[in-house]
Amino acid sequence: MRPLVSRTLGAVVAVGAVLGAAVTPAAAAGDNTFRLRAGSVVAHGSYGHMMSIPERPVPPFRIVGTMTGRSVFGCAVIQVGRSGPADGLEWRTVGKHCGAGRRSFDAQATYLFRGVKPPVRLCAGWSTAQAERGRRCDVYRPPAQ
Known part of the structure; x- marks a missing residue:
């Protein structure tokens, strides 16, 4: 039995x-989770929609995550897109990381021109200045609703 x-x-x-x-x-x-990889750094996080009230308006999106470096050499930056002059796209750096270890990032963003959700990108380089130039990048584009 x-x-x-x-x-x-x-x-x-x-x-x-x-x-x-x-x-x-x-x-x-x-859910709107993402995973990006550039050089020896991996970034993962979530892309959330925030609620606002008229008395205290806030940007509609919150991007939270962690960058993890596996090598002691090299740096990376996490950037969020924003509308630039003449409907161009500019990248705003919201987190920097160099070497091995972890670093968290937290950003708020608004819609781009024409109601498009802002993309997120992870760029790598030998220094943070080189990474900010955006030559070696991985981009996350959130799905349209």
């Missing part, structure tokens, strides 16, 4: 794991 109970319990656990795995991708499709 004991082996029958353990087999039945094992089957119930296996079915629960399969159903849980089937539900997870559908739930993850709605």
Whole structure:
């Protein structure tokens, strides 16, 4: 009797794991998480929509995450796009990281021209100044609603 109970319990656990795995991708499709890689630095975070009230307006987007460096050489910057003159795109640096270790970043952003959500990019270089020039970058463009 004991082996029958353990087999039945094992089957119930296996079915629960399969159903849980089937539900997870559908739930993850709605979130706006990103993972960027440039040089030896990886950035991951979330791109959230904030609510505002008329008395205290805030920018509609909050971008929060962490940069992780795996090498002692090289630097990286995380940048958020913003509208520039004549409908151009400018990049604003919101976080810098050099060497090995972790550094968190937190930024608020507004819509770009024509109601486009601002992109996020991670750029690498030998120094933060070189990384800010934007030659080796990985870009996250949030999906349109």
